[in-house]
Amino acid sequence: MNDQPNLRQFIDEVSSFDEEAKPAPSAKVAPALETLGEVIEIAGSGSRIRMNAAKLMGLQAHADPSVAMSGQVGSQVKMTVGKAWLIANVRTLASCGDGEVVAQVDFLGEGDCDSAGHVSRFRRGVTRYPVPGAPVYPVTTDDLRSVFAADDNAHVEIGTVYPTDDIRGALYVDPMLSKHFAILGSTGTGKSTSVALILHRISQLSPEGHILMIDPHGEYSAAFKNCGEIFNVDNLQLPYWLMNFEEHCEVLLTTHGHERQRDADILAKCILAARIKGKDMSQYGKVTVDSPIPYLLTDLSGIITNEMGKLDRAGDTLPFQRLKTKLDELKADPRYTFMFSGMLVSDSMPTFISRLFRLPANGRPISIVDVSGVPSEITSVVVSVLARMVFDYAIWSRTEAQRPLLLVCEEAHRYVPKSETAEGGQAVRKILERIAKEGRKYGVSLGLITQRPSDLAEGVLSQCGTIISMRLNNDRDQACVRAAMPEGARGFLDAIPALRNRECIVCGEGVSIPIRVRFDDLEPEKRPASSDPSFAAMWRETGGEEGIIQRTIKRWRGHGR
Template identity: 65%
Template sequence: MSDMSMRGFDRANPASLQDLSPDLVGDRQYIASGNAGEPIGMILDISGSSSAVALDLKRLQECTEDADPSVALAGQVGSQIKIRVGRGWLLASVRAQRQDSKVDGGILASIDFLGEGDEEKLTGKIHGFRRGVTRYPIPGAMVYPATSNDLRQIYASDGRSSIQVGTVFPTRDIRAGLYIDALLGKHFALLGSTGTGKSTSAALILHKICESAPQGHIVMIDPHGEYAAAFRNTGLIFDTTNLQLPYWLMNFEEHCEVLLTARGEARQVDADILAKCLLQARMKNRLAEGMGKITVDSPIPYLLSDLSNILQNEMGKLDKGTNSIPYMRIKTKLDELKGDPRYQFMFSGVLVGDTMAEFIAKVFRLPAVGKPISIIDVSGVPSEVTSTVVAVLGRMIFDFAIWARDEETRPVLLVCEEAHRYVPNERNADGSSVGRILSRIAKEGRKYGVSLGLITQRPSDLAEGVLSQCGTIISMRLNNDRDQAFVKAAMPEGARGFLDSIPALRNRECIICGEGVSIPIRVAFDDLDEIKRPASADPSISELWRQSGGEEEMVQRTVMRWRAQGR
């Protein structure tokens, strides 16, 4: 190690400081009390957005006794430090550290630069903080602890619309805010292993958004029926009993997913038959007559009986070009859907009317009338069509936004819980339409005012391209090494120091980085009132197994519901 680094902590010799760096002349003018006013280390070298720093172990130990929690953590992994550059301050995050006997002070640390701010002449506080670096420090520049007052200025709202969701770690009173326009305009992802408080945190964020924008438009896909309890008073709950999703809203690709059962070459034959017959069925509607030319994808109502009859008639033609088996396959599947009570929310005779405008207004909350969120509970939807239902809803949101370009924009937020089910990575991809439409929303949605929120416990099973489109990533504890590595690869360089703490996060703690925050932060989420929490709490097995009584009646009631649903 050079003599320069060895002299770095000679605070009693001002001449040596001046020799080290011109920027340190400004350091001598900085007035602060206690540990915050004394350096804890020195810049050794600069490389792009990061730097190597020599930290003084003795000074770090002195800082741990400081009453300011930010100063007490100075120099530790994930903590913030500051370096004077000219008349301002550069903020950085400690990414890693190791003991090194060659370094004066005993510790060699790697830091990532976060941003810079100006110094108030009278108080010495940082103000006007902005992300990015325009002027780098010089090797030999001193490193100081960032105080809670510094962080309060840095995390203060810059006037943009924001919601407060928790407290910035390690402070006790600095509020963590999320900028709504940046959060939603460039999509977001909420990640966390099971049991970390992910569902409650998602409910908290959505409640805050609803409170901030009571006339908003939010659609949430709820695969487990957890969120109905949380939003019963602030939104509308849709499930198989009241969703009434008209089957004719499906495009041709979605019809194929539901009606075709063949595989390989036979599937293409069936698809050609279905396309021809479906178009004929749509053209029977008076709407089609008034519109002139329509396509097989046009959302024109048709009768299931018409489609069935057309299949029957085409099957009887001598010049049909194939045998009758493909026609029978499609017709048999269609009859099965019409007769199965599990599919009545979608394939019902009462859904044949032209209710498209009413359905869109109801589900997309247009107008919201003070209840800006729709919870689509798909837990009761048969698994064979769950992905198709989500695909129809997602595509309708996107198509509506495209065709409403000439109108005043009505942004819609689509939130998908268990997102890895719908947009899986290439290894698990099944070519379903839901993956394609959500991927398209991720890539193009913000042009049309469609925002995407992805919630998942397995980010490594999520399509990498979709996660990379999320401008804000909120990561709770992840226990799986593969998930941790995947998230680290998706996050910006400046957040790497925070990411190393992901496995050590407590429940309801998270790392937030990206467009929705000023700089990467570690946050302890606020508590939610019981009435606003999702029904996601794990049952206490030991307590429930101590209880007894009423089991026979419970089994009878369960069997009756089971049979009534046909599953």
């Protein structure tokens, strides 16, 4: 009789031990969510799972949109590992007969299991893997809210996470900018509006920031007229003497091969002489042909003439004649006034840098440089000078209070083309490649925007830590993006051809895990002037054609390009 209480106590202790030994997450799974299937194979970055086709079909009518999508390509599922939930993205689905399907999944990260069986405190990366036979469950909107929730680090919200209506998609500003980013998308996918949205949100977060955007089509002036400074050929006033020697060669040399090298040697000697003429060299120290020291175009022309006069044979004067003729053409052509005006000889470098880099920003942190009015022959040189000014300023201001700079380059494939044999534009290619490789060391961020990522130079896209990809219709472009992304994002990237307008896949450093986002609508006054014309509607309009033609021809002749 005395042993009876002891036996009862022993049974209670064993029962309590059994309760503790049960897998916590499995015991807490919401009863409304059945298992979809089980894990059948494990690999380092992903695994294969087997799911019941009837259950997948039945989920599609579920009231929770996340549950309704769970198990489909591009969606997420979850599985238990000890006391944690492991989240995986579905990459492929294939039927294996008997009413079952096999899916390849990529692991995204893991989170704790809360009292309701939902994911909480989600973390990127995987520390433990499930074993074959582990049950697989659909994810809920509450799960995804925890997975995609932005933490306290600086971030901007750009839209809603697919397939939900209320979970916000966020970009972490510091990781995205410190390791560069690329925004990709075919024409007509809403790329320009999406770029404007992201830059507006960054500007709102950091109204004292420093952003320089190269706009080759004049699209973004309308979008940033109220929160930025707009520069074009009418007010840019880019001094010619800011060009380095390589950029001078691209503008002034017209020959190729052996003759070009001879002309370049002469030009180098003459430019260096022009830079130091009449200067107190004690205030400059060592001066090279690349030093951004003001000089007069008339001095350069005079030095060329003097050097030519020292020659005995008439045939030897041809290189000098070519340089002088080209210089005279630039000075006389009104299209080049914004750069080769005699009024730009004063040392305006401090003012130019202050205006262009928004130092200080005064609540208008972005400069839009519209190069659509720049003659096509020197557009790449202008972009090269602007990009190099950003990089050089960052290098030479290292000992000062740091002011990180963001350089955004629209139509990037024009300036960093894939083929190194592409004629012209070698200076701009070199500086943008250098910024991509070294910019983060000096506080320079690069944002590349392009509709043809396959035409970008090899390696440049892979230097971008964050890739925001909208729909890409070309197979080569899709393959290029896929190759630049980590293994775990492949399932998301497979959805790129199926994205709707103003939807994107975001992968990389700027997000905790890859996400599919529907961009927010942007206010009309903040949108770029890039909308496609309605042919059907505009072809119904008539009247006033004579005035339209007259005004167009006047502008055409006045700014001949």
